[in-house]
Amino acid sequence: MRLIVNEVRDNVKQSFNLPGDKSIAHRSLIIGSLAKGRYKIENFPMGLDCLATLDCVRKLGVNAEMKENTIFVNSPGYEGFNKYPGILDAKNSGTTVRLMSGVLAGCGIKASFIGDESLSRRPMKRIINPLEKMGAKIKSCEGLLPLKFEENSKLKDINYQMPVASAQVKSCLLIAGFLGEGETVIKEQSPTRDHSERMFKYISASINKEDNIIKIKNSELKCKDIYVPGDISTAAFLIATAIISNNCELVLENVLLNPGRKNYIDILKDMGANIEVYIKEKVNEEEIGIIKVKSSNIHGITISSERIPNIIDEIPILSVISAFAKGTTVFEEVDELKYKESNRIEAIIDNLKAFGVKSQHINSNLIIYGDNDYIDAEVTVNPKKDHRIALSFLAMAAKNKGKTYIENFECTEISFPEAIDYFKCFYDLYTEQ
Known part of the structure; x- marks a missing residue:
């Protein structure tokens, strides 16, 4: 056109x-649905990237019904996610594949991630390497999509110095760290967008940030309604x-x-x-x-x-x-x-x-x-x-x-x-x- x-x-x-803001919308589904229960997301944007995330969480077993720009979510919680969702399509969304990779690795889910031609050229080693250090089993095409996640046991915690400034990589590791054992520590060279930290805090996760160091560990979560500004x-x-x-x-x-x-x-x-x-x-x-x-x-x-x-x-x-x-x-x-x-x-x-x-x-x-x-x-x-x-x-x-x-x-x-x-x-x- x-x-x-x-x-x-x-x-x-x-x-x-x-x-609605795309960064908040992605996290309202990916992080929000880690908690078991019902909540609603208001002012959800209709862009294809956010709809790709919606499709992916649905494949994990999250019931999400959309009425205009409000989504009514009923989640089984991360312990109830579908362990064999098959192929997940992130389309053009780097946020979808990188944040959801933290969920797949953290929950030991067997699945494959694909994307469109553009996304398939974007680097994924920046999430693969630290996730594998935590115990994930991931196959890729020389660090590019498709990504194939094999079943794995509970991830180990990690103390990780971010080599590049990336909110997506940081968010992936915070999600994986929350789902893993012990306390994961992420150190940033320079601060990046902190939407994941704020969303985790909002749903009562055990997360602390001091200067450029973020610490997270597993804790009980609460379902809460989310408004996307x-x-x-x-x-x-x-x-x-x-x-x-x-x-x-x-x-x-x-x-x-x-x-x-x-x-x-x-x-x-x-x-x-x-x-x-x-x-x-x-x-x-x-x-x-x-x-x-x-x-x-x-x-x-x-x-x-x-x-x-x-x-x-x-x-x-x-x-x-x-x-x-x-x-x-x-x-x-x-x-x-x-x-x-x-x-x-x-x-x-x-x-x-x-x-x-x-x-x-x-x-x-x-x-x-x-x-x-x-x-x-x-x-x-x-x-x-x-x-x-x-x-x-x-x-x-x-x-x-x-x-x-x-x-x-x-x-x-x-x-x-x-x-x-x-x-x-x-x-x-x-x-x-």
């Missing part, structure tokens, strides 16, 4: 509630469009405001963006609130390598914003972007070039040369079947007075199937097959 942006609107004044990563695309558009004001309600997830907002503020954040309350250990943003004049900055792990998913959209900043923006040490749904470094550079924007990848750094303004041309975006690239360059269409064509826009169904409904306030949009 090709999306065509035909006309850009100025003076947009809009308020939104967003679909609005997706702060999805918010980034709408925020960016408002910032680079003319005379726009945007209000986003009930958005997740986890400190580790709003780092890109701090970066936007450092760049001079007119953006305000208001925390309203805490739900299932997560802060939620309101984001207000207005069109802004911004300037380039250098984003240090220490900040990169917590904005890794937002680098494509920050790159788009940087193109219209005064001066140059540098993202340090971003080679991890090569191993996402696409090689995002190549995708960013190639599509910026299509808009006439210069960028470079030098010594692991991504450099965006700003001082660009409106163009008036027909531009075709190739997102390389990557949802974040497609959505980032949909935002960039705000700076094109001509038509912008985004190929394979159906890839956004992975994370934001409602995207066209939200962006139509900014643009005249239509699709063609």
Whole structure:
């Protein structure tokens, strides 16, 4: 499917509630269903990644009935999971396969994990190696999917120093550690998203965090209802469009405001963006609130390598914003972007070039040369079947007075199937097959 942006609107004044946050949604099913009993999940997003997790937990014997965007869960608990679920399909979802791998290994489940072409190229040794040290039996294709889990006895605890900053790897090991013997200790070089720690704490697991050290051990869990706040990563695309558009004001309600997830907002503020954040309350250990943003004049900055792990998913959209900043923006040490749904470094550079924007990848750094303004041309975006690239360059269409064509826009169904409904306030949009 090709999306065509035909006309850009100025003076947009809009308020939104967003679909549920994907990271919370995955964990609401994977970690939430470790407890035996009934609970409900409200504001569950309809993206294909989260639906892949829903299919997988159902294969483990979790009864999950969906009514609109609420899921009513009746779980047998981890001790009652189906030990022979057969083949589990993660489709495009790295979160699904990595977190669920902790469940399979921790419960000694015999199963195989497969995924789509993109996921099948993503590295899995980073979870295989520590899980095998704990006693899991896993076969892979040179560290790639498919993964074959054999039955294993109860896992041993592990004291593990994270070699890379990855919330998915950390979460996998926390789940496996909770299901194993003794106390598992995870040490991070730099902090990553802590949704798993918060979800475990919410359902009464024995988990403690001090600085960059997390300790977890088996304990009794409690079923609790979960509300999935609005997706702060999805918010980034709408925020960016408002910032680079003319005379726009945007209000986003009930958005997740986890400190580790709003780092890109701090970066936007450092760049001079007119953006305000208001925390309203805490739900299932997560802060939620309101984001207000207005069109802004911004300037380039250098984003240090220490900040990169917590904005890794937002680098494509920050790159788009940087193109219209005064001066140059540098993202340090971003080679991890090569191993996402696409090689995002190549995708960013190639599509910026299509808009006439210069960028470079030098010594692991991504450099965006700003001082660009409106163009008036027909531009075709190739997102390389990557949802974040497609959505980032949909935002960039705000700076094109001509038509912008985004190929394979159906890839956004992975994370934001409602995207066209939200962006139509900014643009005249239509699709063609």
